[in-house]
Amino acid sequence: MTKQIQAIRGMNDCLPQQSGLWQWAEQVIREVVAGYGYQEIRTPVLESTELFKRSIGEVTDIVEKEMYTFEDRNGDSLTLRPEGTASCVRAGNEHGLLYNQQQRLWYMGPMFRHERPQKGRYRQFHQFGVEVFGLDGPDIDAEVILMSARLWQRFGMADKVTLEINSLGSSEARARYRDALIEFLTAHQDKLDEDSKRRMTSNPLRVLDSKDSNVQALLADAPDLLDYLDAESKQHFDTLCERLAQLGIQYRVNSRLVRGLDYYNRTVFEWVTDALGAQGTVCAGGRYDGLVEQLGGKATPAVGFAMGMERLVLLLETMGQAEKVPSAVQVYLCLMSDDVTAYGFKLAESLRDQMPGLRLQSHCGGGNLKKQMKRADKSGASVALIIGDEEAAQNKITLKFLRQEQEQRSVPVAELVATLRQVLED
Ligand code: ATP
Ligand code: MG
Numbered sequence: 460m461t462k463q464i465q466a467i468r469g470m471n472d473c474l475p476q477q478s479g480l481w482q483w484a485e486q487v488i489r490e491v492v493a494g495y496g497y498q499e500i501r502t503p504v505l506e507s508t509e510l511f512k513r514s515i516g517e518v519t520d521i522v523e524k525e526m527y528t529f530e531d532r533n534g535d536s537l538t539l540r541p542e543g544t545a546s547c548v549r550a551g552n553e554h555g556l557l558y559n560q561q562q563r564l565w566y567m568g569p570m571f572r573h574e575r576p577q578k579g580r581y582r583q584f585h586q587f588g589v590e591v592f593g594l595d596g597p598d599i600d601a602e603v604i605l606m607s608a609r610l611w612q613r614f615g616m617a618d619k620v621t622l623e624i625n626s627l628g629s630s631e632a633r634a635r636y637r638d639a640l641i642e643f644l645t646a647h648q649d650k651l652d653e654d655s656k657r658r659m660t661s662n663p664l665r666v667l668d669s670k671d672s673n674v675q676a677l678l679a680d681a682p683d684l685l686d687y688l689d690a691e692s693k694q695h696f697d698t699l700c701e702r703l704a705q706l707g708i709q710y711r712v713n714s715r716l717v718r719g720l721d722y723y724n725r726t727v728f729e730w731v732t733d734a735l736g737a738q739g740t741v742c743a744g745g746r747y748d749g750l751v752e753q754l755g756g757k758a759t760p761a762v763g764f765a766m767g768m769e770r771l772v773l774l775l776e777t778m779g780q781a782e783k784v785p786s787a788v789q790v791y792l793c794l795m796s797d798d799v800t801a802y803g804f805k806l807a808e809s810l811r812d813q814m815p816g817l818r819l820q821s822h823c824g825g826g827n828l829k830k831q832m833k834r835a836d837k838s839g840a841s842v843a844l845i846i847g848d849e850e851a852a853q854n855k856i857t858l859k860f861l862r863q864e865q866e867q868r869s870v871p872v873a874e875l876v877a878t879l880r881q882v883l884e885d
Contacts, residue, residue, distance in 0.1 A: 469574070469582030471769075479784040480772055485567065487613050488587050495606055497563040497589055502546040504569060508536040514545040514750055516721025518662035525572040539571035542720070544747065544763060545754070547590045552756035559757075561593035567768070579738030579770050588744075590763035592751070597699035600726045600746065600762055601706065607730060607742055607764060608708050616732075616774055620741060622708065624728040625716040626696035627664075628688040630749070633724075636687035637663055643681050650677045667717045678715060685714045692725050699726060722747040726762065734777055735770055742766040785818075786839030789883055791861075792821040793831040795847035803846045806856075806872065813876050817883075836861055842882055844875075858882070 466472060473481055492499075508528050515521050527539040540546055543566050551557040551564075567587040574580055589606065591599055604622065611617045627633060644651065644659045644666060651659065652671040659666060667678060688696065703710050710728075718727050727745030735741075744764025751759040775781060790810075794803040807821050820838055822831050828845070835843040845857040856875055859867040860882075870878045 467582065469576035471581060471583070475787075477772070479787060480775060480781050481768070483784045484614070484768065484771060484775060485587075488565075488567065488610065491606060491610050491613060492565045492589065494609075495563065495602065497565045500547055500550060500564045500566050500590075501568070502540075502543070502550050502566070504540055504571075505537050506540055506546055506549065508538040510545050510549055510754070511538055511541060514548065514720075514722055514754060515542070516662065518658060518665060519721055520719055521572060525574055527571045527573060541570055541572045543568070543570065543586055543588045543765060544590060544720075544722070544750070547763075548750055548754050548756070548761070551592060552751065552754060557592045557751055557756055557759045559593070561591075563589070563591050565589045577738070579735050579767070579773060581769060585768035586765045587768055588763055588765035590761060592759050592761045594762070595748065595760035596726065596746065596762060597695050597702065600695075600699050601702040603744065603762055603764055604703065604708060604728060605706060607744075607766070610766070611730070614771070614775060615780060616778060619734055619774060619778065620730045620732045622703075622710040622728060622730055623713040623716055624699070624703075624710050624726065625713055626685065626688055626692050627717065627724050627727055627745075628684070628692040629724065632687050632689040632692060633664065636682065636684055639682040639687065640664070640666070647677055650674070662721070664717050665719075667715050668719050681715075683714045684717075685712070695725055718743060718745060722750040722753070724748050728764070730766075732774060735773055738770060740767070741770045741774065786841075787818060788820045788838040788840045789818045789842065790820070790879065791835035791838050791840040791843045792819060793828065793835060793843055793845045794822050795828065795831075795845065797825070798848060799846045799851045802851050806846070806875075810876065810879070814879065817879070832859075835859075842879070 511526060512522055521541045526541055528536060531537050547564060547566065551562065556562055565588065568585060569583050570586050571583055573582055576582060589603055591603060611620050640663045641659060644663060648656060650673055652669070652674055655666045655669050655671065655674050666674065669675065716727055716729060723745040725746040725748065728743070729740050730742040731739045732741055733739060742764055746762045748760045751761060792803055792807055794800055804821060807819055810819055811817060820840070822834060832843060841862045843859045843861055845859060850856055854872045856870050856872060857867055858870050858878065
């Protein structure tokens, strides 16, 4: 037998039984961002490798070991995007959307990182994110956090996630903190894992982001980032905290929160959950006021976040929210003979004309009533419409309820739309 070709490890198919939940989640997201006047931006999945090296930072997990990088046929180094922010900034600069303007943008799509696949961690995964340019906050920081909070509410999981926030301050403040941290880490070198030892000098703040439990335990005694904040960043952070409190958004200040990418400054935040085991971060973001300039544009303040769609969908599944997803088919049309096929198809087209959004499936492949009703049931429809020779001759339809204890009815074709509207409503 010919050997079957398998998908690439860590790259998942989204099968029909899952895609409904994905579409529902995506729809909720689209509604929420629209409610704040954000506009979608779509960028290519491939970019110059340089873009990610310069933005995410050379000494980060992503750039050091997770990127899918290759040479194309021209010998150019390309990388499958590992995240969305760099591409948004690149596009914004390239098309003159950023300087002296305000942009509130969102995106959704696949990202690629060569990580060890496990629950909630894949090599192709999907992110929804927002990026705001031209506003230096803290009001806009509060807005994007508020928007993420609204999403949890809409998903019915407000009590499953908690918000952690921190401020990284200015680059000068971070430089001062960096010195203090290096001193601390040097004194405890023996307790550091290899990665952390290496980063201790090249990019010490990355050590705070270490996943090693010994390192994490050690860090409890490390100097506190918040003690090193510059006055302006402190004011910014205090105001943000005040706004969140006024808006009724609960948060926890976590002074170890630094995020895994180099471009952040001032506000950083994560929404975390303990419902997914080790992969607890479902949404993460912050301010990146220096990035636009770093990528060749004119200095423009910016803030954003990214949400991991797989982790979101996993959460929705564990909470039983999948049941909320409407079934793909509402109405199943049974056609009892060849002679009524064209009649039935035409009727179905006319129903689709008159009831936009109706999810109607017509039976194909013939068979007796028992077989067709089995199909109808399997389709998830709540109602079956049956057309045989007799019905066609009398311009009537037999309507059968599939999920309710109710007598079947004979409905004149002229009344079918009104009847369906009423029946599908309850
Ligand atoms: P983690 O600490 O879990 O590795 P990260 O700091 O690398 O996350 P970001 O780069 O900030 O994550 O990405 C934002 C969100 O995207 C994460 O909070 C997570 O929900 C999701 N995400 C990141 N990497 C993956 C992955 N490999 N598979 C699935 N989702 C991911
Ligand atoms: Mg990561």
